[in-house]
Amino acid sequence: MKLLVTGGAGYVGSVCAQRLLECGHTVVVVDDLSTGNADAVPAGAEFVEEDVASAAERVLGSGDFDGVLHFAARSLVGESVVTPETYWNANVVKTLTLLEAMRSSGTGRLVFSSTAATYGSPDSVPITEDAPTRPTNPYGATKLAIDHAITSYAVAHGLAACSLRYFNVAGAYAGLGENRLVETHLIPLVLQVAAGHRDEISVFGTDWPTPDGTAVRDYIHIHDLAEAHILALESARPATHRVYNLGTGTGFSVREVISSCERVTGRTIATRDAPRRAGDPAVLVASGARVQAELGWRPRHTDLDAIVADAWTYLQSLGARERYRGAVRS
Ligand SMILES: NC(=O)c1ccc[n+]([C@@H]2O[C@H](COP(=O)([O-])OP(=O)(O)OC[C@H]3O[C@@H](n4cnc5c(N)ncnc54)[C@H](O)[C@@H]3O)[C@@H](O)[C@H]2O)c1
Numbered sequence: 001m002k003l004l005v006t007g008g009a010g011y012v013g014s015v016c017a018q019r020l021l022e023c024g025h026t027v028v029v030v031d032d033l034s035t036g037n038a039d040a041v042p043a044g045a046e047f048v049e050e051d052v053a054s055a056a057e058r059v060l061g062s063g064d065f066d067g068v069l070h071f072a073a074r075s076l077v078g079e080s081v082v083t084p085e086t087y088w089n090a091n092v093v094k095t096l097t098l099l100e101a102m103r104s105s106g107t108g109r110l111v112f113s114s115t116a117a118t119y120g121s122p123d124s125v126p127i128t129e130d131a132p133t134r135p136t137n138p139y140g141a142t143k144l145a146i147d148h149a150i151t152s153y154a155v156a157h158g159l160a161a162c163s164l165r166y167f168n169v170a171g172a173y174a175g176l177g178e179n180r181l182v183e184t185h186l187i188p189l190v191l192q193v194a195a196g197h198r199d200e201i202s203v204f205g206t207d208w209p210t211p212d213g214t215a216v217r218d219y220i221h222i223h224d225l226a227e228a229h230i231l232a233l234e235s236a237r238p239a240t241h242r243v244y245n246l247g248t249g250t251g252f253s254v255r256e257v258i259s260s261c262e263r264v265t266g267r268t269i270a271t272r273d274a275p276r277r278a279g280d281p282a283v284l285v286a287s288g289a290r291v292q293a294e295l296g297w298r299p300r301h302t303d304l305d306a307i308v309a310d311a312w313t314y315l316q317s318l319g320a321r322e323r324y325r326g327a328v329r330s
């Protein structure tokens, strides 16, 4: 297939673009590099450095694209609480522009990066796709709004669409991983402490209703996530919008993640107990029942230490290649 990958210079988009190329697809990446890195765009992909909203109509206008994988977004929960207007514009308005460009060009397939944040604080775990969607922050609300828009495009205009609700993505693949200028995600931050780039890791909340008092998340390996995108793309059916949760079904607490990072790196990691972070739920763990039944997908990388080890190898390779973008000892 000929595919547009928006956000293909970012963490998830670059790995998915790489896997799509390995599967023989033709890939055009559109990315404005607002958070991504030009050198993460896989060799073999055509790269258009531009905002998705301004590029969509022109790029798709040739009419010979089979589908879009839409990763481009703002995705920091805390930032979305402080500047929601940025999130409604960047995520919702620009995605509506993309959907219109798909409609006018007759581009039929869409795989969309949705999120566990659409569910908010769940009543029970593991979370199924039928769980109530009550986002606790504007980021989750914008992603949920797009999910609703996609459903109506599928019904009215025949779009073949799939929303993938990722839980916490981690690890690296093919020399591609998390390398953000502003990093907020737990595993890369903890590993930056291990690498000596930061002094300590803050533990946001030690009084959650969990076994050790710290928040629990479901960490999914980026390679497993990319495989789910390929299955979702290939199985998309016209006039149908499917929604799948993507996780491993197992949760790990913040302290368990830090312990894993200590085992993998062989280094002691300094921690500091801190207040809860605004917008955070206590526990997010995915049910994989639907995606396994309908797409035949199941995670293959379920060992947390192995996921962390891939992220650690990647971080060390950045140092060697002097490509590391994060803060040092901040
Ligand atoms: N990383 C996770 O754990 C996680 C979890 C759930 C959902 N997601 C979703 O997955 C997607 C990718 O996340 P990521 O972690 O790779 O983030 P990222 O910031 O690494 O990648 C996003 C990419 O999109 C680009 N971009 C942003 N706005 C753009 C615009 N208007 N036009 C063109 N390019 C634009 C950025 O430059 C960047 O390269 C996002 O939609 C995010 O909401 C991520």
Ligand SMILES: O=c1ccn([C@@H]2O[C@H](COP(=O)(O)OP(=O)(O)O[C@H]3O[C@H](CO)[C@H](O)[C@H](O)[C@H]3O)[C@@H](O)[C@H]2O)c(=O)[nH]1
Binding pocket: 075, 076, 077, 114, 115, 116, 117, 166, 167, 168, 169, 184, 185, 186, 187, 189, 201, 202, 203, 204, 205, 215, 216, 217, 254, 277, 280, 284
């Ligand atoms: O310095 C830190 C950073 C994070 N955490 C904690 O570690 C856990 C994981 O935090 P991340 O920031 O790594 O990930 P989130 O769970 O907040 O969010 C991720 O998963 C969500 C869905 O579950 C969204 O999709 C979002 O885009 C994605 O970043 C949370 O309890 C958070 O409070 C800390 O204790 N200290």
